[in-house]
Amino acid sequence: MSDLFNTLQLSASGMRAQANRIRHVSENIANADTPGYHRKTISFESEMQAGKMTGAVQSGQIELDQRELSKIFDPGHPMADETGHYDGSNVDLVVEIADAREAQRSYEANLKMFDQARQMSKSLLELLRR
Numbered sequence: 001m002s003d004l005f006n007t008l009q010l011s012a013s014g015m016r017a018q019a020n021r022i023r024h025v026s027e028n029i030a031n032a033d034t035p036g037y038h039r040k041t042i043s044f045e046s047e048m049q050a051g052k053m054t055g056a057v058q059s060g061q062i063e064l065d066q067r068e069l070s071k072i073f074d075p076g077h078p079m080a081d082e083t084g085h086y087d088g089s090n091v092d093l094v095v096e097i098a099d100a101r102e103a104q105r106s107y108e109a110n111l112k113m114f115d116q117a118r119q120m121s122k123s124l125l126e127l128l129r130r
Contacts, residue, residue, distance in 0.1 A: 004124070006055075007117040013056035014110035017044050020059040021103040028091050029100075035072075035079055037089035039065035039096075065090055 024040045031037040043060035046053050067090045075084035 004117050004121045008114060008121075010054075010056050011110045011114035011117065013047065013058065015107055015114065017057045017059050018103045018107040018110065022100060022107070024062065025096050025100045025103065029093065029096050032089055032091040032093055032096075034089055036069065036087050037091065038069070039067075039089070039091045041065055 021042055024042050028039050041063050043063070044057045045060045047056040047058050069090050070088040071085045072088045073085050074080055077086050079086040
């Protein structure tokens with residue numbers, strides 16, 4: 001029975017991590033046209049309890065993508081320099097959409113595992129009641 005509850009915890013940790021990833025991808029998409037905006041990336045880390053790996057994941061530290069910002073030519077923009085250019089963002093919408101789809105699919109896979117473990121727990125409890 002505890003293995004089923006562990007499965008629920010592992011699936012829930014995966015859903016939390018992917019939801020956090022989707023949130024940062026959404027922020028990146030929303031700020032794609034913000035001058036000087038650096039894309040946010042997030043990593044995942046294994047959770048540890050009492051020095052042992054639990055199998056669960058958690059969101060790691062948020063990092064800013066240090067790739068060069070795009071140069072945009074617009075002499076009338078208030079942030080333009082003497083050459084008429086200003087720094088755009090380094091967000092690539094194609095990459096962000098691909099990341100969002102990957103995170104969504106990972107979230108759905110964790111959700112299916114969670115639902116399966118929940119159904120198995122329910123069935124086991126029904127059998128034990130008889």
